[in-house]
Amino acid sequence: MKNPLVALIAGILIGAGGLYFFLPYDPLTLGGGAAQVSSGAAGDGAERASAGETLRRVRNRGFVQCGVSQGLPGFSSPDERGNWSGIDVDFCRALAAAIFGDPAKVRFRPLSAKDRFTALQSGEIDILSRNTTWTMSRDTQLGFDFIGVTYYDGQSFMVRKAAGIKSARDLAGGTICTETGTTTELNLADYFRSRGLSYKVLSFEKNEEALVAYDRGRCDAYTTDASGLYAQRLKLTDADANMVLDDVISKEPLGPAVRQGDPQWEDIARWTLNALLNAEELGITSDNVDEMLESGNPRVRRLLGREGAYGEAVGLRPDWAAYAIRAVGNYGQMFERNVGTETPLGIKRGLNALWSDGGVQYAPPVR
Amino acid sequence: MAMEDVTGRPPPKSQMRASPVVWARRNLFSSVGNTVLTLACLYLLWLAVPPVLDFTIFSAVWSGTTRDACLGPDKGACWPFIRANIGQFVYGRYPADEIWRVNVVFGLGAVALVPALIPSAPAKRFNLIFLLVIYPLIALVLLAGDRPGLRPVPTSEWGGLLVTLVVALTGIVVSLPLGIVLALGRRSSMPAIRMLSVIFIEFWRGVPLITVLFMASVMLPLFLPEGMSPDNLLRCLVGVALFSSAYMAEVVRGGLQAIPAGQYEAARALGLSYWRTMGLVVLPQALRHVIPGIVNTFIGLFKDTTLVLIVGIFDLLGQVRAQLSDPSWTVPQGALTAYIFAALVYWVFCFGMSQYSNFMERRLNTARER
Numbered sequence: 001m002k003n004p005l006v007a008l009i010a011g012i013l014i015g016a017g018g019l020y021f022f023l024p025y026d027p028l029t030l031g032g033g034a035a036q037v038s039s040g041a042a043g044d045g046a047e048r049a050s051a052g053e054t055l056r057r058v059r060n061r062g063f064v065q066c067g068v069s070q071g072l073p074g075f076s077s078p079d080e081r082g083n084w085s086g087i088d089v090d091f092c093r094a095l096a097a098a099i100f101g102d103p104a105k106v107r108f109r110p111l112s113a114k115d116r117f118t119a120l121q122s123g124e125i126d127i128l129s130r131n132t133t134w135t136m137s138r139d140t141q142l143g144f145d146f147i148g149v150t151y152y153d154g155q156s157f158m159v160r161k162a163a164g165i166k167s168a169r170d171l172a173g174g175t176i177c178t179e180t181g182t183t184t185e186l187n188l189a190d191y192f193r194s195r196g197l198s199y200k201v202l203s204f205e206k207n208e209e210a211l212v213a214y215d216r217g218r219c220d221a222y223t224t225d226a227s228g229l230y231a232q233r234l235k236l237t238d239a240d241a242n243m244v245l246d247d248v249i250s251k252e253p254l255g256p257a258v259r260q261g262d263p264q265w266e267d268i269a270r271w272t273l274n275a276l277l278n279a280e281e282l283g284i285t286s287d288n289v290d291e292m293l294e295s296g297n298p299r300v301r302r303l304l305g306r307e308g309a310y311g312e313a314v315g316l317r318p319d320w321a322a323y324a325i326r327a328v329g330n331y332g333q334m335f336e337r338n339v340g341t342e343t344p345l346g347i348k349r350g351l352n353a354l355w356s357d358g359g360v361q362y363a364p365p366v367r
Numbered sequence: 368m369a370m371e372d373v374t375g376r377p378p379p380k381s382q383m384r385a386s387p388v389v390w391a392r393r394n395l396f397s398s399v400g401n402t403v404l405t406l407a408c409l410y411l412l413w414l415a416v417p418p419v420l421d422f423t424i425f426s427a428v429w430s431g432t433t434r435d436a437c438l439g440p441d442k443g444a445c446w447p448f449i450r451a452n453i454g455q456f457v458y459g460r461y462p463a464d465e466i467w468r469v470n471v472v473f474g475l476g477a478v479a480l481v482p483a484l485i486p487s488a489p490a491k492r493f494n495l496i497f498l499l500v501i502y503p504l505i506a507l508v509l510l511a512g513d514r515p516g517l518r519p520v521p522t523s524e525w526g527g528l529l530v531t532l533v534v535a536l537t538g539i540v541v542s543l544p545l546g547i548v549l550a551l552g553r554r555s556s557m558p559a560i561r562m563l564s565v566i567f568i569e570f571w572r573g574v575p576l577i578t579v580l581f582m583a584s585v586m587l588p589l590f591l592p593e594g595m596s597p598d599n600l601l602r603c604l605v606g607v608a609l610f611s612s613a614y615m616a617e618v619v620r621g622g623l624q625a626i627p628a629g630q631y632e633a634a635r636a637l638g639l640s641y642w643r644t645m646g647l648v649v650l651p652q653a654l655r656h657v658i659p660g661i662v663n664t665f666i667g668l669f670k671d672t673t674l675v676l677i678v679g680i681f682d683l684l685g686q687v688r689a690q691l692s693d694p695s696w697t698v699p700q701g702a703l704t705a706y707i708f709a710a711l712v713y714w715v716f717c718f719g720m721s722q723y724s725n726f727m728e729r730r731l732n733t734a735r736e737r
Contacts, residue, residue: 070679071692079693080451082460082526109523110689111679115585119679122588124599208702215699234697237440344434344694 054258054265055099055315058126063105066092067125070110073231074339074347075131075151075254084108087150088129090334091256091273094324095127098272098316103327117142120259127269129256131227144257147270151255152351152360154248155187156226158233161243163220168247172197174220177210179203184224187250211235225252230345246350267314275321277363278303279330281354286329289322303366310366321366331361422700423707437698444704452690456708459526459681465518469529472506484723486730499540522600526681528712530600534607534672534682539665541608546615547654551645553620564616571613576674579606584678603675611668618660622653655731662724666717684709 058064068076068088076086089108096106111119111130120128121143132138133153134146157176159165168191178184180203192199202219204210207228214222215236224232229244236242256273258266279285282300284292292300301307305318312318328334332354339347353359385393395405426443428436437445449456458469479498482488510533512519525533552564571579583602626649634644654661676685687705690696 070676070681070685071689073692073694073697077692077694078455078460078689079695080455080690081463082455082458107521107523109679110681112677114581114677115679118585118589122591124588231692231694231697234694235699235701237699239699344697 052262052264052315054126054262055268058099062100063107064092064096064099064127065125066095066106066108067111067116067119067128067130068092068108069130070112072131072227073234074227074343074345076108076110076129085338087334087338088131088256090328090338091150091276092127092129094276094328094334095269095272097323097327098268098275098320101317101323103323117144120144120257123259126265127256127258131254132257134253134255134257138257143260145260145266146255146257147266148273149253149255149361150273151227151253153225153227153252153254154351155184155223155250155252156229156248157221157223157245158214158229158242159221159245161241165221165245168245168249169195169197171199171221173199175200175202175218177202177204177214177219177222179207179210179224180205183250188223191249207232227254227339227347230339230347234344248351264314268316271310271314271366272321272324273331274363275303275324275366276328276331276334277354277361278366279321279325280332281356281363284325284330285333286326289325293319293322299365299367422703434696434698437700442700444707445698445700446704448690448696448698448701448704449708451696452693455527455690456683456686456712457528459529459686460524461526461529462518462520462524465512465520468509468512468517468520472509475502475505503537503540522598525600527686528683530675530680531669531672531682531684533600534604534675535669537604538607538611538668538672542611542615542664542668543661545608545612547619547650549612549616550619550623553616554623568613568616571610572617576607576610576671577677579610580674580678582606599678600680603678603680607668607672607675611664614664614667615661618657618664619653621660622655622657623649625656626653658724658728658731662720666720669717669720670713683712 066089068084068086071077072086072088074086076084076088078084092106092108093103097103099105109119109125111125111128116128116130116132117138119125128144129150131151131153132146134149138144139146157165157168157171159171165171172192176188176199178188178201185201185203188199188201202210202213204213207224210222211232213219222229222232226244226248233239233242233244256269258269278299279289282292282297282303284300284303289304293304293306295301295304298307302310304322305311305320309318311320317323329337332349335349335352336342339345341348349357349359351359352361355362396402422443424443426441428442428445428447431437431447432451434445434448436447454463454466458466461469479494479502483491483494483498488494508514509517510520510525510529511522549564549568552560553568555561555564580603583606584599587597587602630648630652631644634648639647672682673684675682676688681689687709691701691705
């Protein structure tokens with residue numbers, strides 16, 4: 001009789017403790033904002049301060065805390081001297097340059113796929129720039145906002161050049177290697193079933209195994225996201241004998257995300273990306289940005305802060321965009337430097353070309 | 368010189384050694400079964416060893432500065448990749464101009480550890496106090512650098528072998544004393560202490576290390592107010608240390624149970640207090656019994672440190688994997704090369720520990736060697 005009683009009391013205590021720890025978290029952050037608003041009834045100054053909290057914290061800390069991957073070629077990977085490079089990394093550098101005028105004022109926090117969301121929710125990082133697909137559920141349920149698309153990815157296929165396969169349709173009846181337990185299998189099934197084509201799938205626990213199976217000729221194609229295919233291609237015994245099909249069978253828009261509830265910080269991140277895209281459209285590069293400051297083109301002048309007060313509106317200096325561009329170049333430079341045709345990855349612009357060049361990268365104007 | 372009478376003595380060792388043929392016939396081919404087994408083993412060795420040697424040595428690429436050196440048909444291990452990245456593997460992303468601090472910590476550790484391991488070295492007491500109390504403090508200050516004159520280096524910039532050693536050594540240094548205390552607590556006659564020890568041990572032994580690390584790294588920050596979570600590495604260190612002390616406690620308890628009750632009673636009869644009974648009579652015998660178990664736990668712990676990879680801390684293995692993603696070094700045989708290198712490093716440390724424990728066992732057990 002005594003032991004069950006003790007267990008009951010202990011259970012109640014532990015349960016209550018758990019509730020105490022669990023419950024207040026969300027109400028606290030949401031309610032915290034509400035409390036700020038109600039106590040700031042005297043004026044909207046208080047509200048703006050609470051909205052600009054992330055920027056203030058970043059400024060006090062002296063650097064941007066940026067969540068990146070633990071190593072994905074072309075997006076975020078450390079080199080021999082430990083310097084990070086990649087599109088995701090460069091975006092954070094641009095953000096740091098826009099805020100501090102110094103692209104070095106950023107620290108990278110490598111995150112696994114599992115702990116990336118918690119790190120953002122708990123405030124350990126200010127921005128998650130980690131090849132994360134923008135989906136509705138992530139945008140609406142996890143308490144983040146995606147600020148744009150740094151790379152339009154999508155599931156594609158790698159095939160042997162000698163096989164004469166030109167499009168995904170030619171794979172009908174073939175064997176396809178993939179990884180189990182990811183959406184890749186699902187996308188594959190959707191694609192082939194909806195077209196009434198037959199196919200055989202050979203799935204493996206790890207993508208390394210799937211790649212080896214493909215390399216040894218056990219299957220006709222290997223499928224995963226296109227950016228991954230280009231990286232995996234380098235691991236094949238004869239990379240040049242293989243190619244990635246242009247067909248894309250799923251939408252994987254990769255983009256940075258910020259915590260919900262701080263519109264100013266969200267604007268800074270969004271417009272830093274837009275500035276890089278607009279810079280490419282306007283022909284501003286990291287090399288000519290200083291000459292462009294004297295340009296007569298009003299669109300250039302507005303972007304670089306020679307006209308208007310667009311930077312001040314988000315709490316930054318007027319020439320914030322010039323610093324970002326000077327640091328990492330425009331979007332096109334960033335792309336070519338990290339994943340472009342001159343790099344070992346050799347990815348063509350494709351969907352990631354500007355809208356004016358046949359891609360879908362389109363940034364709203366600075367005006 | 369008088370002739371010695373050698374009748375009845377065994378022949379001198381030098382004459383006992385049989386020729387290889389005789390030895391092989393006696394040991395490898397003594398029966399049909401043995402012959403079949405020997406041939407099968409030789410066949411397996413022939414299957415396994417030449418390709419491994421070929422990959423790691425004969426067709427391996429030894430020189431070069433870019434990935435192009437390692438490309439091409441029939442190329443083996445890509446050692447230039449290891450050489451180019453060795454700094455990353457050892458120091459992680461520790462700032463390049465502060466690496467002397469890591470080197471000082473490594474050097475100081477080696478200088479203090481070697482005499483501590485040699486039984487005949489002088490000043491053992493001072494040496495151990497330095498190694499177990501003063502050295503960790505020096506290392507902490509030097510590595511983290513939160514003192515005037517030193518640039519602070521956040522633990523997120525630590526990596527590679529440095530992190531592996533920090534996690535493993537913290538676990539080892541904390542778990543042995545804590546484990547002994549817990550083992551004594553579990554055998555204590557005081558119910559409260561006994562129950563607390565049992566709960567602690569059973570709790571930490573009942574959860575997988577991966578869960579502990581996940582809780583520490585993913586859940587804890589959610590419970591704490593925003594921006595107030597303790598350092599990620601520190602959280603993992605505490606998790607690993609508590610986890611391994613629970614295991615250590617059970618190993619030590621096994622040793623305590625092997626001590627006959629007469630030893631306790633004799634110590635009591637001499638008027639020794641509880642702590643002196645334990646410290647002078649029981650523990651020295653008990654720990655000697657369980658040296659293999661203790662070292663087993665240490666070795667397991669050393670290898671378990673790789674699990675911190677899943678919470679975004681780059682230990683040696685994590686760093687090796689991260690460097691694999693550098694597109695300027697991505698080659699077909701890169702992953703295999705890197706994993707062979709990592710395995711070799713882990714093996715050196717674990718084999719070192721195991722050899723030292725064998726040495727200590729032989730030294731301490733001379734009286735009871737059978």
